[in-house]
Amino acid sequence: MEKSIGKITVLIAVFALISFKGFNQNESYTLTVIVKELRNSDGVVQFALYNKDGTIPDEKFKAYYKMKKGEISNGASTITFNDLPKGRYAINVLHDENENGKIDKGFILPIEGIGFSNYSSIGLSNRPKFPKASFELDSDVTVSVKIIYK
Secondary structure (H helix, E strand, O other), rough: OOHHHHHHHHHHHHHHHEEEEEEEOOEEEEEEEEEOOOOOOOOOEEEEEEEOOOOOOOOOOOOHHHHHHHHEEOEEEEEEEEEEOOEEEEEEEEEOOOOEEEEEEEOOEEOOOEEEEEOOOOOEEEOOOOHHHHHEEEOOOOOOOOOOOO
């Protein structure tokens, strides 16, 4: 009888472990970001990924979730963020021509190219905000971001 109880206990424990692991399985996704039509091949392209409301605009790049830099080839750059959990994300891209890691400005406007997911233009009446720039990531996705030069 003790052997039967021991086998049943082991079977219950194994079933519970399998069920718990399946229930708590964290899904992760990849996000590929593409930029095209860069005005030159100087510097690098800096891709900043955000996952919280209120984090963009982020002129000093201090509130990002993840960041990568991509090389420029034929006026374009592509990077992939791997192992991202399901959620809302926004992208800020900088064509960092002098590779100093910041948005260089003239009097008020950037002198290097910048872009945000879901934005085709940026201005005083169209400032980047997380709710507009964000999108739901619940599968592997490729996003194109338009780089804007002033």
